[in-house]
Amino acid sequence: MSSSRNLLAISLVGLGLCACGGEGGPGQDETDTSGDEGDPLLELPEDFPAPAIPESNQLTAAKIELGRHLFYAEELSANQTMSCGSCHLQELGFSDGEVTPIGSTGEALTRNSMGLTNAAYASKLTWANPNLDQLEQQIAIPMFGEFPVELGITGHEDEVLARFAEDPTYVAMFEAAFPDASELVSFDHIIDALACFVRVLISGDSPYDRYRRGDQAAISESAARGAALFFSETLECHHCHGGFNFSLATRHANTTFTQNAFQNTGLYDIDGAGSYPPDNRGIYEFTFADTDMGRFRPPSLRNIAVTGPYMHDGSVATLGEVLDIYAAGGRVVAEGEPWAGDGRANPYKSGLVAGFELSDQDREDVLAFLTSLTDDSFLTDPRFADPSP
Template identity: 40%
Template sequence: MKIWLVIVVCVTALASCKKENEVKCEPALDAPFNLILPSHFPPIEFPEDNELTEKRVELGRRLFYDTRLSADNSISCGSCHQQASAFSDNLSISEGIEGRVGFRNSPTLGNVAYQERLFGEGGVPNLEIQILAPIGDENEFDHDVVIIEAELQADPILNNLSLIAYDRDIDIYSITRAIACFERTMITGGSPYDKHVLGEESLTEDALAGMELFYSEELACGTCHSGHNFTDGGFHNIGLYEIYEDAGRFRITSDEEDKGKFKTPSLRNIEETYPYMHNGSIQTLEEVIDHFSTGGLGHINQSELVVPLELTTLEKSQLLAFLTSLTDLEFLMNPELTPLN
């Protein structure tokens, strides 16, 4: 989407955040949401004006799967972010209303609560603002927030939830914040790798060998794919192309050195979030490993960490075994994240 859209999105959201709209939750009707984090995860910093509550999460859950957010009532957030695919959609480029082709591959929403900058170029600062982008994008929902508000205010279930959760009729303020609340409950940390870290079970020999390779000084995969969520949150050019049609981080900074740089994706559930890269141009994990083994195509801004590795067939299979150990089946089937009737 265009930079001007991001700017409009930010201005629109900020305009709605006036003091007279401060949240006033009724304790008797709403209660804090008990979000259970894996013991090896750090705490989440929630916005002061949008702490998790039961009704906010329920409202967001209903809205996340509500097709009325799109102009022709055909798609929802859940169309491009499907739970079985770790809240991605397995298309190279996601499709909007009327089959319109979008701009990029849909990223996973697993552990999105920990992300500070959203979209591949990092142009949106938080989840509350993010939802406005697909609503207004002509290749996604292509809808008008005024029309959305009027239609949803006529829905007694949603409007009542908004009154309880945000002390106001449902509007773009409560819509964006409720969806953000629900998305922050998408915590994934129950993979075989996590159980190994916690001492609950052991990884296979191949996965252990792959983990050693992953964190080795020679491969240095863990430099960018670091921390509990396997991302440094930074922006890197991995030499995917000699000339990038999508300029990535440059779209925000206008710095020539940022051309072709994209935010490091999380590797959690990577087995289920194919195809890969910002444009879905690589179909399999085996091909991703091959790309890094050959050292990229040598773009002028290519990261110095992307160098020829000349991995053996065995090493590639071991890396693959480690990456697939990051799949959290409980997350993919968590009933608390499915659509509500």
């Protein structure tokens, strides 16, 4: 488990702003430094770095507003029953409260709907795809993907575009967003506008943020003790959920390299040899390397109290259960249950998921800390809400 060792060498302790490090650990060069430090459209907290924004899709107010309308538009799905917002609800940190969602035509997805809080900073997108670096690439998947079908646009392209091209309100918004375009209503423009909207979904004003900026009264004493435990070498959480965005898989405009973001946390071992259930094998599905079995991206823990159920397959109902699994050093799925096995013994599990003892008070404290990461102003911000009356 050499990657766990590398993780240990890297100091992501506390809320040092850099998840990029400058010490230890191999990584890839990231040269995207096009972020605009002072972009007023982002409304960044002053202690957040600027996200990396591609030169080809700079933020404008008109693109963000078009993206917001498209995000909530059921016309974007072929059968007009579903929008991005059907699986990404603002009050749930843009997750959906389901174990796993159903697409517009009734097909079941195998992955839990991700929250979109601070997706602009994700170094790799989705639960386990080593090849998805940009929101513009990722957003095409729910639109056109066929395995499974989400919005189901493939085969209905002209029909879907015509709905927007024939709607004067949308035409005006496309004109404002893409003033010099020869082809106004196109999927490239739809994707760019959606990506701009998703990039401004920035959250950095939770009670815990106010506490670490100096307001001692912003969180309870219990939550403050929980934070100390979270950042301790006993619990080890911060190695994978550290930095300003509480995720190892973070990059920003000045990131020079990113860590191997994907980790196996010992949720399954269905054959005693480390296997995860079919369709949910982590980046192994791309690399076919045994050591990548069960490796998923550590999600940001911002707004985590409202984004349950948890993990890539939604198989853990509550934060308390998540904590109990880490305390046990992995999950035992009992005989007779689907995918039974002792995840604690998974040979590919990270060395950082080794288990620890927690008193009842400690457990309550860590849960209070995790709950202090809920940013109500983000969950109710009218800039991110469904614009339809």
